[in-house]
Amino acid sequence: MANTEMLVKELADKYGRNRESLLPILQELIDERRYVNDETMINVARELDLSAAEVYGTASFYSFIETEEVGKYVIRLCKTIVCDMKGKENVLQAIENTLKIKVGQTTADKKFTLKTTNCLGWCHKGPAMLINDEVYTELTPGKAIDIIESYINK
Amino acid sequence: MINMINLTINNIPVSVEEGTTIIEAARRLSIRIPSLCNHDDLCVSGNCRVCVVEQVGNPTLQAACATPVRENMQILTNSMMVMQARKTIIELLLSEHNADCTKCYKNGNCELQDLSNEYRIGNQVYIDLIPLKHYTIDQSSPSLIKDDSKCIRCQRCVRTCSDLQAVSALSAAYKGSEMKISSFYDRPMHEVICTNCGQCINRCPTGALTERNYIDEVWDAIYDPGKHVVVQTAPAVRVALGEELGYDPGARVTGKLVTALRRLGFDSVLDTDFTADLTIMEEGTELLTRLKKVLVDKDTSMALPMFTSCSPGWIKFIEHTFPDLLPHLSTCKSPQQMFGALAKTYYAQKKGINPKDIVSVSIMPCTAKKFEATRPEMRDSGYQDVDYVLTTRELAIMIKQAGIEFMKLDDEDYDRFMGESSGAGVIFGATGGVMEAALRTAYEIVTGREVPFQNLNITPVRGMEGIKEAEVKIENVKPDWSFLEGVTLRVAIAHGLANAKRLMTAIRDGKVVYHFIEIMACPGGCLGGGGQPIPTNLEIRKKRAEAIYAEDENLPIRKSHENPEIIQIYQEFLGEPLSHTSHELLHTHYVPRKRY
């Protein structure tokens, strides 16, 4: 990631170098790269004149700012009560079996990371999941597998 | 006009200024409300919730540390609701805390332990969460130990590191049950921008942040008949050690300190103040040399202002944060390290002891000195110049271990040589002290007269203001120094690294112009050092400062260049300030480090 420095500079130019620019910058880095690593955070800290620990402390607070490597597609399956009641567990198993990973893991080809997440705001159409920013609702194990497969082929 | 607010606390009326918090208002009525996250030196946090109080009519409790008083408020600090909540909160903290108190280094000096004692917390009500967590102990640093299993997440350390020190080596990380105090990616403290200043240790209410102690190593050296153990004591230790041993803040215990060290079995009890005086000779001369090079020789490679280099926390800070300004640093080692280099050379020769048999111990108000002693640059004697650095707190522990009834000791005097000091050496322990000592000597060298301040007390450089400035006009100089005729010497002093950062930024931006700057990493200077007795606050630091200046006034010699042992060491060993030997033993260089 030799161009990390450039990218962070560009983002700092775009959003500014005040503390309140920190989240917008981290968020766009997530959009670009799916996660932020130590090198990226150090660049952000330098641009914003913050300590690296402050950037790390802030980033790690937010569930959607991944601070460890994740795959190209981050699947976030809702685990909160209504999705749970509507069969989230079966959907989860179907995804796990399809991708041959457990929750929290990333596929060997770095294509998928599987996570569970808290309420996505689709309780009336549960179970629901996000793949990156895309929403999928009213999942069944079969439907979930179809969706995952469409990404495998992407 | 100040608006007064009337309220009652436990039905007792009180009238306080607007903006006062409930906890402060209660203090006026001699009501102590306990708190673990609140600290006089830090901004309000309101997160431990131990200080919650009842406000009549309000269904929820209020954090007394964070809630300003309002007119007609009725506060209850001990109601049933309060007591139940407070006890529950303490129990919760204990359930997440490695409460193995008898084996804890902070046993007996822990605010959480005190509280659970006050509330007579008995059998653990709640589930012990410790086995469910993956706590780590970070012992990577030569200065401090971070033990997350003792941490109660009050964030005093985080606020200390950011607000007082502008370092932010620590931050709160993650959230919920995973929330913890972390360095960048939880890297070892030795590998991050920590300056080892130890201010976090001074404020940690538990044993989560402690100094790395070398008590056993020092005992071993003392017990070893083949070793000659010398000890040096920093100026600020003598005005603070008493707090650990029964005295009120501000007690001067120099004589008892010396006696106690002898009783502990040190072979020679010497004084860092001696090398503080030596620092003045070297650093003062360095300053005058730099001034000459800039003003007369127009040497643009010489950096002015010159910065003092006594404070190892400050050194590591500038190495990380302002590496471009390193040429401004005086090349003088700190007094501790000058002492260390001389102990295994000059002292060894005079005593006829093989330096390999000398164990050099220093008693310091400082945790950064532990790191400083391990720096590879600090081996100019051919050995590690200072072997072990103990904080004031560790020395107190040794004194207690040895069964010494400190308050009953007679006063004794330091051994000779390297035990004599001037008042100028003593005031190194207070912010502004190095500056004052340097001015007393430099002014006299240049003009042949004493500094034009009553009784040698250069009051403009004293006090607890974060950044201080002073000017001294130099007139009627001796012929050698004619280039300084009419020059107004502009100096500045900062203590606490946040103030240092402000000053450095202003200098880098060219907003201020000075000739000489003193920086101490810790608030108040060394007397507020990270190795000093706990607790600390402004009032305590002021008391210690008063004691330092009283010590100075009571010494027969007040100027470094008049210290007879200083005169002697130049005659016998060093030659003159900035001589070849001086350069070899007493000066050093610095390493640019990464801020990230």
Next chain:
Amino acid sequence: MTGKKQNDMETKKLTRVDYIFRPDNTCLDTLKKSLRRDRDEIILELIDSGLKGRGGAGFLTGLKWKLAKEAAGDVKYVICNADEGEPGTFKDREILDRVPRRVFTGMALCGYVIGSKEGFLYLRAEYKFLAPKLMSIMAEMNQEFKKLGLDFTLNIRYGSGAYVCGEETALIDSMEGRRGEPRNKPPFPVTEGYLNKPTVVNNVETFVNCTIIMGIGAEEYKRFGTDSSRGFKLFSVSGDCSKEGIYELELGMLLSDFVEEFGDGDTKAVQVGGASGFCVPRKKFNQTIIGFEGIPTGGSMKIFNSSRSMYHVLHNYLEFFEEESCGQCTPCRVGCQQLLKGIEAVKSKQRSSSYLDELVKLAKVMKVASKCGLGQSVGNAFVSIVDNFREEIIY
């Protein structure tokens, strides 16, 4: 538990209303009309309407605006809280999807009234898919404001997956680029909010209601609801339910009427107000009013039938809170862990059933001693579920 109906309390029949989702193309007319009015007059009308914040806390909206208007300072901010994270709530997403102009009009109104030139929509990361559309409507609205001579610009900011950022001061921290750790109050955001400037933070639906009130007038608005709970509100209905979805209903109905309408005929309990709300068992349905005099709700109504284990429900909530607590204050950070581990220990017989009483005491301490609304409301679900379904927790 609060919310038990007294005999003389006013109730309303379950009545569907249709204001919020009406086409939003007339909103600009409402704004135009309002900009000709005196700012204090608008505040008075809002106060008169009785509108309380729709996020759940229920502060009088007109009063909030009044305080922000009166707060000293040239720079002020309007923030729309679209960090809808309460389990079981999904109405704000629907509003933003279908009638965003009604939201933005409310924000502009607020800007006009309090003297703010900048408004932010704080959108939760989970709803980021809405952003392209919202941004284009924002741009269009910003142009319209200019044409109307209103110096007010809308901007968007995003959350990044933190429930606690729905708490207004945590939200402000987050916007300032910090960890979303709720602040001490006072000072309240109306005097020291975003960047320490006076700030109004209102929920999406609240701004919508402001626009509606400006359109139909407080008199008309007041016809809806009860004395304590004026107007109508969106309910997010989910769970064991014949027709899950979003419904606009008049405030002040009895829960029994609600269950009759939406339940599957076998309703055992309703969780009113999400994970931070209260669980009402069947026997209390006809004594429970949905509104500020009874159980207030941000709109989350989750229905459980007799096939559901209330232990499982509670466990799910506690896992949620244990993760989503910001972690700074002791009662919430450690309390959530203890409640969760505690019910597990009771269930697995490692602790006796009487330990539940200790946990109830703990939950009550969390309610009074936590720093913010999150920690203070964990006890709601805990106590109401344990009180009403104790056997299910133990066995």
